[in-house]
Amino acid sequence: MAVLALLEHDNGAIGDVATQVLSFGAAYAAAAGLPLHAVVIGPGGEAAAEPAGRFGVTTLHVAEHEGLVAYAPQAIARGVAELIGRLSPVAVIGAGSERGNEVFAHLGAITDLPFAANCIEAAPGEVAQVTRVRWGGSLLEEARVHGALKLLTLAPHSFEARPAAAAAQPAVERFTPVLSDVDLAVRVVERVQTQTGGGVSLASAKVVVSGGRGAGSAEGFAPIEELAGLLGGAVGCSRAVTIAGWRSHTDQVGQTGTKIAPEIYIACGISGATQHMAGCKGAKRILAVNTDPEVANTADFDYAVIGDLHQVLPAISAELRKAGLK
Amino acid sequence: MNILVCIKRVPVTGGRIVLRDDEQAIETRHLGFAISPHEECGVEEAVRLVEQNGGESTVLTLGPPEAEEQIRDAMAVGINRGILLETSEEWDAQATAAAIVAAVEEERAAGTEYDLIFFGNESADTGNYQVGIRVAHALGRPCVTGLKKIELVGGRARCEQEIDDQRDVYDVALPAVVTVKEGLNLPRYPSVPGRLRAKKKPIDRKTPNPRPAALERVRLKLPPGEDKPTEILGHGPEAAPAVVELLRQIGVI
Ligand SMILES: Cc1cc2nc3c(=O)[nH]c(=O)nc-3n(C[C@H](O)[C@H](O)[C@H](O)COP(=O)(O)OP(=O)(O)OC[C@H]3O[C@@H](n4cnc5c(N)ncnc54)[C@H](O)[C@@H]3O)c2cc1C
Ligand SMILES: Nc1ncnc2c1ncn2[C@@H]1O[C@H](COP(=O)(O)O)[C@@H](O)[C@H]1O
Secondary structure, eight states, X not given: OOEEEEEOOBTTBOOHHHHHHHHHHHXXXXXXXXXXXXXXXXXXXXXXXXXXXXXXXXXXXXXXXGGGSSOOHHHHHHHHHHHHHHHOOSEEEEEOSHHHHHHHHXXXXXXXXXXXXXXXXXXXXXXXXXXXXXXXXXXXXXXXXXXXXXXXXEOTTSSOOOOOSSOOOOEEEEEOOOOOHHHHSSOOOEEEEOOOSOSOOGGGOSEEEEXXXXXXXXXXXHHHHHHHHHTTOEEEEOHHHHHTTSSOGGGBBSTTSBOOOOSEEEEESOOOOHHHHTTSTTOSEEEEEESOGGGGGOTTOSEEEESOHHHHHHHHHHHHHHTTOO | OEEEEEOOEEEEOTTOOOBOTTSSSBOOTTOEEEEOHHHHHHHHHHHXXXXXXXXXXXXEEEEOGGGHHHHHHHHHTTOOEEEXXXXXSOOOHHHHHHHHHHHHHHHHHTTOOOSEEEEESSOTXXXXXXXXHHHHHHHTOOEEEEEEEEEEETTEEEEEEEETTEEEEEEEESSEEEEEOTTSSOOOOOOHHHHHHHHHSOEEEEOOOOXXXXXXXXXXXXXXXXXXXXXXXXXXXXXXXXXXXXXXXXXXX
């Protein structure tokens, strides 16, 4: 028996999310009194042995198959399910990324077991106790997970990666999963570039200036674009704006838009609905520019300027120019 | 072509979430309800595909009797039929998927085979990321998730999924299950005649068989928030120097 961590990797290189999964898995395994195993699927996986060892993995399972070069969610799940059959782990833990959750949903369907997505805490047991994220992070749920095998994903950036006290050299066990054409029917056949260089990406911008319904129109975004330009930042918007057709959905911040994590988020003419704020929880500071003094009562706003964005923003831009910014 | 869209009724929570005293659900007494944005795009896409290719679109929801409101909303933008699986409580993902599969099988027995079934990538409230995939497995169909674009060519679907700044393309044979995200299209607004027509469209009401929750909700709670007060930097254009000072302090200029 063991606890099994499924690691996302790129030719054996694992990122922050995978190390968080390993730490979370190690804590779960320690609480259950069991060893931690990890599995990597796809080419180059054995290179993950060294980092996995640092997080206390005793055995690394490496699945390779010619059909697993391009991403194929059901095939990955089938590979993990085959390993589950041999290893009988008490839990499989993975990343609450889009892809992690997708693979785990397939695992849930294949095994007919419950799957708890985006957990932030988990305690093992015959019935596992978890706390998971709902509403894009605006609400938490404490839940009990039944079934012989627990399928859990970890909400990204909700658990600190902590290397084990002593690094180990995990045993590497290779296998070639048995995959059918049906398992491989859904796979990536092509990758197309969408962003044509230039511009700052919303997800990684240090400064984001957003407009909401208060911008009034598509043209009303001119002062928002001007300020974002001066600060070398990106322009965002609320859903009220995208459904009005003023900006494209690629600019939308929120639960069903982009999640951002800038140094400062300047939200202009935005009321601060929970589904909007779900997208900017990662911002270090939030400044609201709003005509309604009530925004001061919104817990998520650290700073506020009370006033019409069409007067306040040009004044800020003018002040920045005075300070020498172009 | 026959298309099914699975939608869920969710509260529009506004500025802050308030929980019921029993901590089992959001207090919705003063809230409106909506179809989640992802699913709204599924509805729009189904209507467009039927406009282009002919056929019939159906919307299905498992929820309280009041979820008729969301079915009528979908009908107002062009969906032809509705199926309401009436429940009094929130069901877990496995039970929801099982009820949807049973309904699809009943439809098949009655002569309607769906070429495409649309789901949201994740539901707005529970965010389980799985109902569509579970339904696809039970029906033995391929499932592509998180779509921002879908094109039907010669009995196949070319699907684009956004991943960071790129798009991954999948090509699957119909019948298929797809899960979609907001941004797939820009949903139309219902027209007044559309709303009137929606009132007359047929809804099948059924009571699905319950199944004990394997992912059992114990209680809901609000994430711990720092309840620090908002600092007012000023009023109107006169606040500009204070804002620039803040930007300087935090090192972005
Ligand atoms: C399931 C679900 C998912 C959702 N996902 C998202 C999402 O991803 N992103 C998102 O943004 N929303 C999302 N929403 C919608 C969200 O609930 C709100 O409806 C939306 O965020 C409101 O946008 P807003 O703040 O621009 O508009 P409003 O709430 O109308 O606020 C407009 C604000 O502008 C202020 N204002 C007006 N004029 C001016 C002016 N001249 N100068 C300065 N201020 C002014 C007003 O005082 C007000 O505070 C979702 C909703 C649901 C149900
Ligand atoms: N009660 C429900 N009724 C109809 N469809 C649902 C229901 N719950 C979930 N779905 C569909 O399944 C998708 C994924 O839900 P979930 O697995 O809960 O994240 C949603 O976006 C809906 O399309």
